Amino acid sequence: MSQRPTESSPLLPAEPAIERPWDNKSIIQPDSSSITSTASSSTDLTDVLRDVIIGFSDGLTVPFALTAGLSSLGSTKLVIMGGMAELFSGMISMGLGAYLAAVTERDHYNSEEQRELSLVDCSLPQEQRDDIFCILEKYNVSRQAAAPLVDELCKNREQWIRFRMDFSLRLEKPNVHRAWISGLTMGLSYFVGGLIPMIPYFVMNKVGDALFVSIAVTVVILLGFGYVKNYVAIRNHRAGLWGAIQTLIIGVLAAGTSYVLVKALDRTDV
Numbered sequence: 001m002s003q004r005p006t007e008s009s010p011l012l013p014a015e016p017a018i019e020r021p022w023d024n025k026s027i028i029q030p031d032s033s034s035i036t037s038t039a040s041s042s043t044d045l046t047d048v049l050r051d052v053i054i055g056f057s058d059g060l061t062v063p064f065a066l067t068a069g070l071s072s073l074g075s076t077k078l079v080i081m082g083g084m085a086e087l088f089s090g091m092i093s094m095g096l097g098a099y100l101a102a103v104t105e106r107d108h109y110n111s112e113e114q115r116e117l118s119l120v121d122c123s124l125p126q127e128q129r130d131d132i133f134c135i136l137e138k139y140n141v142s143r144q145a146a147a148p149l150v151d152e153l154c155k156n157r158e159q160w161i162r163f164r165m166d167f168s169l170r171l172e173k174p175n176v177h178r179a180w181i182s183g184l185t186m187g188l189s190y191f192v193g194g195l196i197p198m199i200p201y202f203v204m205n206k207v208g209d210a211l212f213v214s215i216a217v218t219v220v221i222l223l224g225f226g227y228v229k230n231y232v233a234i235r236n237h238r239a240g241l242w243g244a245i246q247t248l249i250i251g252v253l254a255a256g257t258s259y260v261l262v263k264a265l266d267r268t269d270v
Helices: 032-071 076-122 125-137 143-155 157-168 178-203 207-234 237-268
Strands: none
Touching: 032 076, 032 178, 032 207, 032 237, 076 157, 076 178, 076 207, 125 143, 125 157, 143 157, 178 207, 207 237
């Protein structure tokens, strides 16, 4: 009985198998998406911490300096009204500024990415290879050693552009949700930081007593915040102590200057 031709028994003899240097399907490759996700998460956390530090430090310093200056006028109501007005306006300003900065960063990245896409379409393959060789030469990688890597990058248009963005332009792809997260984080951090020095004025009737309590609370917060800020960034206790002293000096100078100026203006009856 004749056997019907199947994929295992074709009519024509099968061609000899061609040995390939590798098979993309058989090679176990690292999950690039997980690596990219991990790097992106680390970057996002760093950005959030930066926004918290900037917002909280400004909120702790500016409203404290303003309320300290207004307290020289002797009116608790005036301190609360002026402090809350500055607190809300500062929160909106800081949040909006962070949002617009993140949007500008995202638009800049997209613009550069589109420019790289147009360059890829217009440039010759050899020009693309030379660009990658020039980048790798900055890291003392010879052309002979870099040739396999360059060959692989030139096969994939998207990876070539990603390589250019990372190593030539040194631009990191921003998170699509980064703008509103940055604005919300910095605005809320500013509000929380600015509300702390104002709490004594809400619970105490005498403005002088509230001022001294506000100063004591703010000094402790400034020292703790300055220490944690530098220690998290540098992982060194000496750097943390220096950060605490530095933050305290800035806060004291700002509050002292505001207090003296308001007191002087009040005496001149302007």
